Amino acid sequence: MPSIEELEENIKIDIEKLVAALKTELRDKESLSTAFQKKTHDLKSHYEEKIKNLELKNQELHDQIKILEENLKLSINISDKVSEFIKVTELKKISQEATKLASIVFGQLINEELKIILKLADSFSKRREKDHIDKESLNYALKQLIGSERLLKKAIELVHNLNF
Numbered sequence: 734m735p736s737i738e739e740l741e742e743n744i745k746i747d748i749e750k751l752v753a754a755l756k757t758e759l760r761d762k763e764s765l766s767t768a769f770q771k772k773t774h775d776l777k778s779h780y781e782e783k784i785k786n787l788e789l790k791n792q793e794l795h796d797q798i799k800i801l802e803e804n805l806k807l808s809i810n811i812s813d814k815v816s817e818f819i820k821v822t823e824l825k826k827i828s829q830e831a832t833k834l835a836s837i838v839f840g841q842l843i844n845e846e847l848k849i850i851l852k853l854a855d856s857f858s859k860r861r862e863k864d865h866i867d868k869e870s871l872n873y874a875l876k877q878l879i880g881s882e883r884l885l886k887k888a889i890e891l892v893h894n895l896n897f
Contacts, residue, residue, distance in 0.1 A: 834892065837891075838888050838891045838892055841891050842887060842888055842891065845887070846878060846887070849878060850871070850874045850875060850878055851866065851874075852874075853873070853874035853877055853878065854866045854870040854871045854873070854874035855870075857870040857873050857874060858870040
């Protein structure tokens, strides 16, 4: 059996080994803790940078969306103006066709009704005791003829026959 002194010496050695092991473990834990804190800090910095970049990208996209919205509004405005212009152009074409048609109809009516116009003008001149047809008599005859339903019916018939 070992002596008390040997036991004390063995206990002292075991305690020193235990203290050394605890110190090593403590250093390992501190180094692990430091490594963990460093890694956590690095990750935090990395992701904060990524978040910052994403926020910048988000702002750029937001700015691009604003520009696109403005362009869209401008495009819609231009589209409305073009639509209005097309309508005006179509109305002008219709007006030109109507004017052309009216000229043709009026010309044919005048040709066909010239004898009647001259008779009316002559009759009006004679009532006014004139020996020739003057401008006033001719205007009166035209107004009388233009105001009659007979001329309107004849104009409708002419337009129908022209097949426009």
